[in-house]
Amino acid sequence: MPTNPRTLALNTAAILVAGVVWVVFLKTQLQPGATPPIEHLPPGPVPDFTLTESRGQPVTRADLLGKIWVANLMFTSCGDTCPALSAAMSRLDRALGPRADLRLVSITITPEYDQPAVLRKYAEGYQASDKWLFLTGERTQIVRLANDGFWLSAGTPGTVTHSDNFVLVDREGKVRGFFDGMKPESVPRLIEAIGKLP
Secondary structure (H helix, E strand, O other): OOOOHHHHHHHHHHHHHHHHHHHHHHHHHHOOOOOOOHHHOOOEEOOOOEEEEOOOOEEEHHHHOOOEEEEEEEOOOOOOHHHHHHHHHHHHHHHHOOOOOEEEEEEEOOOOOOOHHHHHHHHHHOOOOOOEEEEEOOHHHHHHHHHHHOOOOOOOOOOOOOOOEEEEEOOOOEEEEEEEOOOOOHHHHHHHHHHHOO
16 A cells, blocks of 8 residues: 655654754763763763873873772863863862772863973963873874764864863773753862762
């Protein structure tokens, strides 16, 4: 029996609407900005990477295994959101105190300019402790880490847009939560979430 064109069109529209609803659901549940409860976020592994810290030392995913870490994207010449994000990370740095099992990781999205010496000067401006790392390296690695590991936007070549979220990573190198770095309540919420991790 031939299919009625009107019925076919309605069925197609229904499938498209269902698909859009599902995508929106996934974005609100799992994508940056939603800040899903830590216990409800399916942990995803951070891919391997090798970047360079502001003191000139290489830092890899393996170096951070066994530690809880909070990551964000930034660039030193940013005059808008980055100073606010770095100020929030600085508050987190001070609030957590000296902890050998924890790292704060700020990754530049303009590695062409933000070489280690530039990042070191920037870190000194925020009185960063030894547990707060500032990383640079190959742009392809940074974009892959941001997009595939953190589910964050790191912009595209020629742009300097990036996510405002902080990413909580557990001791096994798995993403466990997102926190809006522009909201004052994110620092206490991050401290609480860190305390829930084994």
